[in-house]
Every structure is written in C-alpha cells, then in structure tokens.
C-alpha cells in the first residue's frame with residue numbers, strides 16, 4: 001500500500017492497529033514507537049546512507065523500517081511474531097523513488113538469538129561489507145542481544161539500539177558513577193558506547209513503564225587484552241558482588257590470602273578502602289591477571 005502518512009505517526013499506527021486487530025504482545029516486548037522525530041533521529045544517529053546494509057531486529061508494524069528504506073538502506077529484518085509479516089507486506093511502501101521496495105527489504109521470521117548471519121544474509125547482503133544494526137529492541141532481551149551480536153563474528157560497523165534508559169546509562173557509564181558495573185565493563189572492553197537520544201514513554205503505543213534511550217555502539221579499533229573473556233567477566237562480577245564494600249573485602253572471594261590481596265592492591269596503586277566502581281577498566285584487567293583461572 002502507498003500511503004502519504006508515515007507508519008511512525010500515531011494516526012497511521014492507530015489505523016493499522018484497528019484494521020488488523022493488532023494486540024501488542026507484552027511477552028514479546030511490543031511497544032510501537034509513534035514519534036516520527038525520534039524515529040528519524042534513530043536513522044540519523046545510525047548515519048544510514050543510501051546503499052547501507054542494515055539489520056533490523058523486530059520491525060513490528062514497520063515504522064522504523066519505512067524510514068530506513070526512505071534513507072536508502074537495504075534492510076534485512078528479524079521478527080519473531082508470525083502475525084506481523086502480512087501487515088508489513090501490505091503497509092510498507094511498494095516503491096520508493098520508483099524502485100520496488102521488495103528489492104531492498106527482506107524479512108525472516110526468526111528469533112534474533114537463533115540467527116545464523118552467514119547463512120541468513122548471504123543471498124541478500126554483500127558479505128564482504130560491514131552491516132549496521134538498527135533496532136528498537138524488545139526490552140526483555142536487550143543484554144542477551146547485545147552479547148549475541150558482539151560474539152557471533154558479525155562484521156558490523158555500528159549497533160544503534162533503543163533500550164530502557166537505565167540500561168543505556170549503564171552501557172555509557174564512567175568510573176565513579178552509580179551506573180558503572182559489570183555490564184559497562186563487559187561492553188566497553190569491546191565497543192564504545194554513546195547515548196544519542198532519550199525518548200519518553202509517551203512516544204510508544206502501548207506506553208511502557210520506563211523511558212528509553214538510543215545507544216550507538218561501535219567496535220573499538222584497539223581492544224584491550226582482557227585475557228580469557230569468561231574469566232575476566234567473572235572476576236569483574238565478583239569484584240562488584242557487594243558494591244557498598246571495599247575492594248579488599250570483595251577480593252576475599254577471589255584471593256583468600258591477605259598478603260596476596262595487599263600486594264595486588266599496592267600494584268593497582270589504590271587505597272584498600274576503594275570501592276569497585278572507582279576502578280578503571282585497566283585496573284580490572286590487572287586484577288583478572290592476578291587471579292588464578294578456575295578450572
């Protein structure tokens with residue numbers, strides 16, 4: 001269907017909801033974004049240019065998809081809800097600038113966490129070029145999705161992801177802030193994180209309980225050598241086991257010997273009463289190196 005009014009406007013979204021009797025599925029994190037300025041700001045934050053290869057996670061009824069296509073991207077979308085492809089087929093524009101959208105849009109009905117990117121994308125994308133991931137994420141699996149995208153060898157230049165504001169703040173946090181913790185460190189040892197915009201809960205149908213932010217994550221050109229990744233993440237988690245306690249106290253679970261702990265703290269050049277959120281990523285790397293790897 002060709003419609004003058006964009007899908008991301010509240011009027012058009014409501015019309016689609018009524019026409020197809022859409023009931024937003026809470027268990028699938030369905031909150032449709034009905035704020036065109038915000039949708040276009042997401043596309044801008046992702047710096048989408050004509051010819052870009054974009055993976056969209058959860059296109060829903062197509063509000064972000066439509067704007068990605070208008071920006072000239074080739075879009076491969078993963079959607080888990082089998083009620084939505086028919087709506088997308090009917091509601092996304094048939095043609096943009098005279099070119100059929102079917103050539104630039106492909107949908108696969110699949111859980112993103114089960115994606116096999118080499119297999120799924122190779123017929124549609126040029127696999128020698130990096131992709132951009134752009135999504136208004138289902139909140140219930142935000143962190144698993146970030147780790148999945150980071151760990152599957154996907155060749156991406158950026159991940160532009162809308163998520164719960166509090167999670168976004170944890171991704172972007174710096175030492176000495178309440179949001180700085182194991183999630184910050186796990187992500188920031190692989191990617192840079194920048195909050196691009198914040199969107200109030202009133203911009204969604206149905207309205208979620210929380211506000212949302214869009215974070216742009218980009219792979220670091222030079223990643224710090226954290227050693228064995230599982231060990232590193234575990235050590236960081238243990239250091240934060242009791243946020244209010246001192247580093248020396250938290251280290252007791254990792255190094256039983258007080259002398260070893262004192263030596264390590266001296267090597268770190270910090271006061272023994274320091275709290276875990278005051279340490280930098282390099283200091284956590286030093287701690288992980290001093291702690292024996294669990295067999």
Ligand SMILES: C[S@@+](CC[C@H](N)C(=O)[O-])C[C@H]1O[C@@H](n2cnc3c(N)ncnc32)[C@H](O)[C@@H]1O
Nearest residue numbers: 031032033058059060079080081111112136138
């Ligand atoms: C927050 S809504 C976003 C919808 C639309 N992109 C928008 O901005 O209005 C999240 C979307 O992710 C889909 N979804 C939920 N779990 C998913 C999964 N595991 N894999 C792929 N899509 C999923 C939902 O069905 C829904 O369409």
